[in-house]
Amino acid sequence: MSIDAAAPRRPHGTDVAVRADGLTLRYGRKTALDGVTLALGTGVTGLLGPNGAGKTTLLRILATALAPDAGSLRVLGHDPLTGPGRLAVRRRLGYLPQDPGFHPGFTAFEFVDYVAILKELTHRGDRHAEVRRVLSAVGLDDQRRTRIRALSGGMRQRVALAAALIGDPDLLVLDEPTVGLDPQQRMRFRELFADLGEDRAVLLSTHQTEDVMSLCRQVVVIDRGAVRFSGTPAELAGLADGRVWTSDAREPGALASWRTGTGLHRHVGDPPPGAQLLPPSIEDGYLMLVDLSASAVDGSS
Numbered sequence: 157m158s159i160d161a162a163a164p165r166r167p168h169g170t171d172v173a174v175r176a177d178g179l180t181l182r183y184g185r186k187t188a189l190d191g192v193t194l195a196l197g198t199g200v201t202g203l204l205g206p207n208g209a210g211k212t213t214l215l216r217i218l219a220t221a222l223a224p225d226a227g228s229l230r231v232l233g234h235d236p237l238t239g240p241g242r243l244a245v246r247r248r249l250g251y252l253p254q255d256p257g258f259h260p261g262f263t264a265f266e267f268v269d270y271v272a273i274l275k276e277l278t279h280r281g282d283r284h285a286e287v288r289r290v291l292s293a294v295g296l297d298d299q300r301r302t303r304i305r306a307l308s309g310g311m312r313q314r315v316a317l318a319a320a321l322i323g324d325p326d327l328l329v330l331d332e333p334t335v336g337l338d339p340q341q342r343m344r345f346r347e348l349f350a351d352l353g354e355d356r357a358v359l360l361s362t363h364q365t366e367d368v369m370s371l372c373r374q375v376v377v378i379d380r381g382a383v384r385f386s387g388t389p390a391e392l393a394g395l396a397d398g399r400v401w402t403s404d405a406r407e408p409g410a411l412a413s414w415r416t417g418t419g420l421h422r423h424v425g426d427p428p429p430g431a432q433l434l435p436p437s438i439e440d441g442y443l444m445l446v447d448l449s450a451s452a453v454d455g456s457s
């Protein structure tokens with residue numbers, strides 16, 4: 157099959173790339189997802205949540221690497237809980253897992269080429285052109301022949317992203333894609349994701365609220381296996397409107413309180429009378445939502 161045959165133009169008018177309803181998943185006695193319901197359309201959606209919230213579990217289900225115990229799912233118009241549906245989704249999906257499982261002896265080119273073969277790009281010339289295209293898209297033209305064991309962590313991350321881009325997928329599921337990247341590469345990746353999100357759905361989990369602010373059309377916050385928020389980044393920041401203030405000292409009554417680089421303290425919660433209010437960031441909105449008892453901020457909450 158040639159690249160063209162493997163990558164038909166994505167259908168127009170299919171606004172909802174993913175629709176999940178009541179997704180539940182348990183690892184033994186641990187409930188990792190507890191009735192997750194969401195819809196993802198064209199554009200970049202950021203998935204935020206504390207460590208252990210269930211982000212990777214959710215992404216693995218959407219990427220067909222894991223089946224939920226309960227709930228229903230449509231991905232790109234298919235049901236990935238059936239054999240034929242799963243195959244159809246995998247053909248049109250790009251997935252960057254948290255741990256891509258590189259063979260360190262492969263060169264960057266060989267690894268991405270291997271993924272391209274698995275994606276049924278069997279015509280050698282077309283496939284190699286596609287491998288060069290995606291390696292170039294992530295800025296690895298000069299490292300094509302370098303063995304993965306000799307690449308830095310950030311460069312390996314770029315190889316993994318290149319593999320996810322093979323075949324110009326209609327849905328990109330990216331688990332912490334900007335981890336380990338230097339600021340210049342992070343900026344470059346944001347631009348690449350924004351371009352990719354022009355005409356397809358891109359879901360990325362991240363702990364970087366700046367990533368969400370600068371490139372996401374939609375943001376979903378999950379905590380303890382459930383969706384706590386779904387809306388625009390501005391709406392997430394808006395949750396903390398009138399609830400962020402600054403002062404000289406720590407405020408034990410605040411939900412979160414931390415010392416900033418200026419020496420002043422920033423607080424999120426119920427401000428005392430006369431407090432000097434600050435415009436909220438999406439991080440402030442996020443802090444209003446998640447269970448901070450599980451992850452103390454600066455030891456003060």
Ligand SMILES: Nc1ncnc2c1ncn2[C@@H]1O[C@H](COP(=O)(O)OP(=O)(O)OP(=O)(O)O)[C@@H](O)[C@H]1O
Pocket residue numbers: 183184186187188205206207208209210211212213214
């Ligand atoms: N294979 C597994 N066996 C048992 N428990 C698991 C397994 N994988 C994940 N968990 C648990 O399920 C919960 C959700 O984990 P998950 O990796 O989805 O969270 P996450 O939001 O991606 O976290 P992080 O931000 O730290 O990557 C956590 O409590 C985790 O300990």
